[in-house]
Amino acid sequence: xxNNSLTLTAGLDRTSAWEDGxxxxxxVAELAAEGATTPRTDAPxxxxxxxIDVSSSMAGDKIDAARRAARAVAEALTERDRLSIIAxxxxxxxxxxxxxxxxxxxxxxLTAIAGxxxxxxxxxxxxxxxxxxxxxxxxxxxxxASHRVxxxxxxxxxxxxxxxxxxxxxxxxxxxRGVITSAVGIGDGYDEELLGAIAEAGGGNLHxxxxxxxxxxxxLGELQAGRAALVERATLRVTVPGNLRAEVVGPxxxxxxxxxxEVMVGSLMPEQTKRVVFRLHCPSGAPGTTILLGISAGGAAxxxxxxxxxGSVEAELRLVRGAENSSQARDAARSLSxxxxxxxxxxxxxxxxxxxxxxRAARHFLERELRWMEPYxxxxxxxxxxxxxxxxxxxxxxxxxxxxxxxxxxxxxHKLSRSERDLRSEPxxxxxxxxx
Amino acid sequence: xxxxxPQQKNTSRHVKLIDMSNYLMSNPSMITTEPSxxxxxxxxxxxxxxxxxxxxxxxxxxxxxxxxxARYPTDTLERVLAIRAMRDALGMQLAEIRKELxxxxxxxxRGYASRAQGLAPVPRPQPSxxxxxxxxxxxxAGPLAAPQSAFLMxxxxxxxxxxxxxxxxxxxxxxxxxxxxxARAEEWLRIPITPDVExxxxxxxxxxxxxxxxxxxxxxxxxxxxxxx
Numbered sequence: 001x002x003n004n005s006l007t008l009t010a011g012l013d014r015t016s017a018w019e020d021g022x023x024x025x026x027x028v029a030e031l032a033a034e035g036a037t038t039p040r041t042d043a044p045x046x047x048x049x050x051x052i053d054v055s056s057s058m059a060g061d062k063i064d065a066a067r068r069a070a071r072a073v074a075e076a077l078t079e080r081d082r083l084s085i086i087a088x089x090x091x092x093x094x095x096x097x098x099x100x101x102x103x104x105x106x107x108x109x110l111t112a113i114a115g116x117x118x119x120x121x122x123x124x125x126x127x128x129x130x131x132x133x134x135x136x137x138x139x140x141x142x143x144x145a146s147h148r149v150x151x152x153x154x155x156x157x158x159x160x161x162x163x164x165x166x167x168x169x170x171x172x173x174x175x176x177r178g179v180i181t182s183a184v185g186i187g188d189g190y191d192e193e194l195l196g197a198i199a200e201a202g203g204g205n206l207h208x209x210x211x212x213x214x215x216x217x218x219x220l221g222e223l224q225a226g227r228a229a230l231v232e233r234a235t236l237r238v239t240v241p242g243n244l245r246a247e248v249v250g251p252x253x254x255x256x257x258x259x260x261x262e263v264m265v266g267s268l269m270p271e272q273t274k275r276v277v278f279r280l281h282c283p284s285g286a287p288g289t290t291i292l293l294g295i296s297a298g299g300a301a302x303x304x305x306x307x308x309x310x311g312s313v314e315a316e317l318r319l320v321r322g323a324e325n326s327s328q329a330r331d332a333a334r335s336l337s338x339x340x341x342x343x344x345x346x347x348x349x350x351x352x353x354x355x356x357x358x359x360r361a362a363r364h365f366l367e368r369e370l371r372w373m374e375p376y377x378x379x380x381x382x383x384x385x386x387x388x389x390x391x392x393x394x395x396x397x398x399x400x401x402x403x404x405x406x407x408x409x410x411x412x413x414h415k416l417s418r419s420e421r422d423l424r425s426e427p428x429x430x431x432x433x434x435x436x
Numbered sequence: 437x438x439x440x441x442p443q444q445k446n447t448s449r450h451v452k453l454i455d456m457s458n459y460l461m462s463n464p465s466m467i468t469t470e471p472s473x474x475x476x477x478x479x480x481x482x483x484x485x486x487x488x489x490x491x492x493x494x495x496x497x498x499x500x501x502x503x504x505x506a507r508y509p510t511d512t513l514e515r516v517l518a519i520r521a522m523r524d525a526l527g528m529q530l531a532e533i534r535k536e537l538x539x540x541x542x543x544x545x546r547g548y549a550s551r552a553q554g555l556a557p558v559p560r561p562q563p564s565x566x567x568x569x570x571x572x573x574x575x576x577a578g579p580l581a582a583p584q585s586a587f588l589m590x591x592x593x594x595x596x597x598x599x600x601x602x603x604x605x606x607x608x609x610x611x612x613x614x615x616x617x618x619a620r621a622e623e624w625l626r627i628p629i630t631p632d633v634e635x636x637x638x639x640x641x642x643x644x645x646x647x648x649x650x651x652x653x654x655x656x657x658x659x660x661x662x663x664x665x
Contacts, residue, residue: 129572136568147568165505169474170575177568245510255475257513 004035004230004302006268008310010295012280013338014330016320021284023325026249027238027315028334029276029295033230033268033308044303045145046077046226047098047138049084049131050219052116053153053186056089059118062154062186065212067116069152069219074109076223077101082145084134085112088127089120090159098138123159125167127151128181128198135179146226146302147179148204150219154186157194164194171202172253175233175264178300180204184218185411188403192410193352201253203233203266205420208411210404214424221423229267231308234299236263236276241291245281250341250417251348252276266418268299274419277341282317289319335380342373343386344417347431350397351410359398366394392435405434470500470507480516480552487516494628495519495534497650500643509647511542518548525551538630541663627653630660 010029017023050073052066070085077083079102085095095112099105131149139147161167171181181202183195186209199206205225207218238261240246246261248254253264265274282291296312320328346369353362370390377383393409401409408428415422422428477484490496496515499506515537522528522536537545623639627650635653 129575132568133572136572140569173571174568177571179568242510256471256507256510257475257479 004033004308006231006234006297006299006308006310007032007034008236008295008297008313010293010313010315011331011334012315012317013334014328015316016318016325016328017282018325019284019287019289019319019321021282023282025280025282025317026334026338027246027278027280027293027295028337029236029238029278029297030273031234031236031265031268031276031297031310032273033234033270033299035230035270044227044301045080045082045142046223047082047135047142047145047147048073048077048223048226049086049098049135049149051086051088051092051127051131051149051151053122053124053127053155054087054089054116054118055120055122055155056118057122057155057189058186061212062215063116063118065215066152066186067113069216070113070116071110072216072220073223074101074106074113076220077106079105082138083109084131084138085109085116086127086131086134087116088123088130089118090123092123092126092130094130094134098134121159122153122155122157124151124153124155124157124194125161125170126159127153128167129170132174132179132181136174136177139178143178144303146229146232148226149179149181149202150204150222151181151183151195151198152186152215152219153183153195154190156189156191164191164197167194168197168201168253171198172264175201175203178233180232180267182222183207184209184215184222185407186212186215188407190407192407196251196410196414197253200251201264203264205266205418206411206414207423208407208428209424210407210428217425218423221421225267225269226302228269229302230270231268231299232266232302234265234268234274234297236265236295236297237261238263238278239294240280243283244291244293247279249277249279249338250345251414252418265297265299267302272419272421275337275341277338280317282319285319287319287321291317291319293317332380335376336382339373339377339380339383339386341417342369342376343390344413346373346390347393347409347413350393351406351413354397354401355406357400359400362397363394366390366397370394389431389435393431396435408434470510471513472505472507473499476508476513476516479513480520482516482520490516490519493530493534495530495537498646500647509650511545514545514549517550517552518545521548521550521552535631538628538657539661541658625649629653629657633660 008029008031010027013026013028017025050070052070054063058066074083079100081101082098083096083101083105084098087093087095095115096109099108101109128149128151131151135147135149139145175181181198182204183199184207185192185195188210192206196206205222207222209215209218238246239259240261242259248261248263255262261278263276265276268274293315294312295315297310299308300306301308346366350362350366353359353365370387373387373390377387409431412428412431471479473484473487476482476487487496491498496512496519497509499508501507518537519533522533523530528536540548625637625639625641625646627635627637629635633656635649637649641649
């Protein structure tokens with residue numbers, strides 16, 4: 001039984017829209033969890049599987065670092081926790097099967113970890129699936145734990161199921177059934193879109209580990225996150241009337257069914273607030289018409305148990321005449337959140353175009369985004385920095401970036417828009433420093 | 437619980453046109469909220485593969501973008517449910533359904549869709565501790581084990597012997613010198629309005645422009661059928 005709770009607040013950047021339609025307004029929903037910070041012995045047990053890429057590109061420093069990270073995980077777990085280790089290249093191999101981390105289990109884990117050696121091509125899906133399966137088997141036997149897969153990969157998947165959408169859909173399906181997936185991208189060659197999509201749909205985090213020593217930092221950080229989470233699998237639901245078009249801004253896995261948008265927000269840590277921004281395209285209507293949006297959220301206790309629901313809230317948008325619409329005040333804090341989500345989304349898309357070799361399209365895309373963003377940013381304290389960063393990136397996005405630059409811009413925008421922390425002891429340079 | 441939003445004045449056609457133009461101006465590339473193929477499949481109880489075949493047959497609108505993350509116009513679910521009801525509850529053939537969809541008003545489509553409610557799957561209960569394992573077992577054993585096959589079905593097959601365009605080209609070129617290269621293919625979109633009237637528009641079109649034209653086609657159909665008042 002948990003006493004943790006989920007707090008939901010939500011509101012609009014501006015509460016009125018023009019009667020003739022076409023106004024764009026933003027809904028900002030904030031989710032935070034509260035609860036007693038549990039001492040280590042009371043933290044939920046972990047049922048963790050490490051799925052480790054051992055394809056030939058991992059040879060050298062990276063496989064060494066993955067071994068060290070896995071050893072550190074085995075040392076950090078307690079006898080209440082279970083660890084599975086899966087090595088995958090063109091096929092997936094189970095090295096350790098949901099072993100309790102008591103003395104004998106730890107010894108078995110260390111032997112298994114020593115067997116991690118680099119070999120062929122990359123079948124990431126099979127590696128992930130085998131890891132999820134071992135977690136699911138242990139989960140069926142003892143549900144009261146935090147059930148997690150941590151995928152470590154440095155490459156592009158080229159065997160088995162390789163379709164990003166398909167793999168992410170399965171990660172989402174398993175999340176609905178209680179298994180969380182996070183991913184660590186190692187080096188400069190990993191597929192950030194694939195790992196990002198898996199982590200977003202899988203309710204976990206995407207970590208960038210450019211250098212070998214960073215692998216251990218982020219793996220242990222993720223482990224601590226599994227311990228400290230107050231709520232897991234948090235989901236945000238927004239009901240919108242049929243005449244209002246809404247879209248999620250930012251890298252959130254979401255499902256849109258008629259009248260409802262569901263966003264997978266993932267785990268919530270102490271003192272962490274996750275913000276999700278929705279762009280609303282407002283309809284026309286008689287002045288004084290009000291449009292109600294219902295926002296609710298729920299999640300699960302991290303010990304694999306109870307459902308936790310937040311109190312639902314409503315946001316009200318009113319259609320008004322032109323003069324009243326133009327003179328309305330706006331919420332500065334929410335407007336800044338909108339800018340952050342918007343900037344991060346624009347950066348992600350620009351990185352994708354740059355990687356596809358279409359620097360010119362990326363430059364034009366950011367030019368167009370800036371044209372819309374600049375008027376929105378006027379008068380918002382803190383927005384100038386975001387605009388400046390985007391302008392600096394826009395000037396350089398036409399060039400051919402190296403993979404490290406792409407990875408860092410992608411990871412930074414991903415973390416910023418999802419309110420996630422970079423777990424590395426030495427976070428990468430800021431965008432301004434990198435492009436100035 | 438979420439409070440039910442109050443009923444809005446029914447201005448949906450006008451509103452959608454405005455929405456689209458605004459959408460084009462503001463940010464055509466942002467993530468949209470239209471359902472994906474898997475959303476449609478989950479909500480309707482119809483297999484994704486079947487929905488794709490209905491799209492190919494023109495029973496459903498084409499997705500707004502390409503690829504596995506493709507999204508469909510918001511009213512697609514209603515059409516899927518309507519087709520399901522016409523097929524399963526009323527025993528209609530797909531050709532009849534196609535004609536009916538071309539002339540049915542939004543209210544009529546909604547009426548058909550509501551008949552599918554009894555056929556639609558009940559919402560999934562909260563997963564049990566073993567449901568993750570069941571899912572993986574099904575994934576390994578069933579048709580899900582090759583989930584990309586539905587997409588691969590659209591890939592052209594490599595012919596074992598000459599057939600189709602290969603055969604045509606082979607036949608035409610037999611005994612003739614290679615012609616001067618003059619013909620250039622053009623892509624056109626065809627939007628059926630009624631069984632006797634269609635729109636033809638030169639491609640490429642932005643997905644949003646296509647949706648607007650489809651909306652225009654709907655308005656023309658209403659005018660042609662005397663439903664414009």
